[in-house]
Amino acid sequence: MTSALRRLALPALLMTVLAGCGLTEPDTYELGEDHIQVDEGEEFTLSVPVDTAMGEWWYVTAPEPDRDVVRSTDKREEIEADDDSVGSGSGTDSFDFKAIGAGTTKIRLIQCPHGACAGGGDAGGPVTPSPVPSGSPTPDAKYRATVHTYTVTVRKP
Template identity: 45%
Template sequence: MRPRLAAALALPLSALALSGCGLFGPATYGPEERSIEVDAGDEFTLSLPASPSMGQDWHLVSPHPDPAVVKRTGQHKETEESDPDLVGGGSGERFFDFEAVKSGTTEIKLIHCPYSSSCSTTADNPEPSPTSSSDTPVPTATGKPGTNPEYFIYTVTVR
């Protein structure tokens, strides 16, 4: 009788154990989770509040993460229309997808541009940067994006 009980419990328990390992999708981290620990081979996502249709967005900037430790695998956005009468006025999320390559520590640096005129690019610098010196972004210790451009720095440790 015991072998049957062990076999009956093995599948549900292994599914439960593997669910924390990303079996059912990559682990997702928000703006308040700036210290991330993952295992080599794990996929993970940074999920940040944004409204790209209103000019509020996030961008990966230099220095980029060490590609020997973390590899960027993509990005996408999801937006919701909060009011059908407001064209493009919905809130949403910006997602940055990564894969942990091998053991080590690296940083992922993102800039939050709260409105379309707060950040710009040039031919010499294709990465977004603040449009005026009064908008110089600084790392923020809070998990909530503010109304000025800000850098959000994530420290990723791959085990």
């Protein structure tokens, strides 16, 4: 084997070994990447920006994804504190999933500005947009809950 071929083969072999050991990072999908295709057994992450200074939070909302197709494995927050104000900052919410079986399902994430959602969090239950009281002015769009839908197709390897 020539030395040039060996130099090419070693990184490819290393990546194959790492992938087989589960040591590679899962693919990450951001807002706007709403059609996702993964292989059965693969892990993936949905990553969304969060602005805690505005009291914004994200949750998985109903109807939940088909558990025979994907399962939630973790939710992580990475917040960088603002120097000006205690308890405020911006960062990323990451929702981790594992592809369980072949099929297609939808994952719905709800973006909740301060006071825009009911339920969920420490209260438990599904997170839903909070109703606007009758006779109240329509809230500005930046203060309304928004649902972002991801269509996930899991393929057999």
